[in-house]
Amino acid sequence: MTASPGSGLPGPYGSGGGGANLADILERVLDKGIVIAGDIKINLLDIELLTIKLRLIVASIDKAKEMGIDWWEDDPALSTGARRAELARENAELKQRLAELEERKALEPAKARKETRDRRER
Incomplete structure (x- = not known):
């Protein structure tokens, strides 16, 4: 028209x-x-x-x-830098948890040996 x-x-x-x-x-x-x-x-x-x-x-x-x-800079779905930072944080947390588990596992046999020794002495 x-x-x-x-x-x-x-x-x-x-x-x-x-x-x-x-x-x-x-x-x-x-x-x-x-x-x-x-x-x-x-x-x-x-x-x-x-x-x-x-x-x-x-x-x-x-x-x-x-x-x-600037929220998109911290969103892992939109920013590779934010995704890398999130993965690094998760990796650090997992390493810490693994170290704690390994430490606990190493202490368990010593604790069990001590309990066995204590039972024998009774």
């Missing part, structure tokens, strides 16, 4: 001189950032059954970091 000048109807997308194109709009949104927030509540007879809070932030990575948002 095309509009004739003066008909009052909008022209097709991308036509006209003053409009911004999609790339310009996206650049502005990413540069400034945009927050969309909303709550969904489901009530039955004034009893709240379900509440869903939605928060959406659209911004460039640089703008997000500037705002103090």
Whole structure:
């Protein structure tokens, strides 16, 4: 559908001189950032059954970091550095548990020998 000048109807997308194109709009949104927030509540007879809070932030990575948002850097599913750190922590915990088990195992025979010796002396 095309509009004739003066008909009052909008022209097709991308036509006209003053409009911004999609790339310009996206650049502005990413540069400034945009927050969309909303709550969904489901009530039955004034009893709240379900509440869903939605928060959406659209911004460039640089703008997000500037705002103090960098949760993706610590998420192992999104960051290889975070995954490596998580694996290193798990590895250290497992080594510690293994050392404790080996120490306990080494002490058990000595304890059993002492109990046997104590029984013989009685």
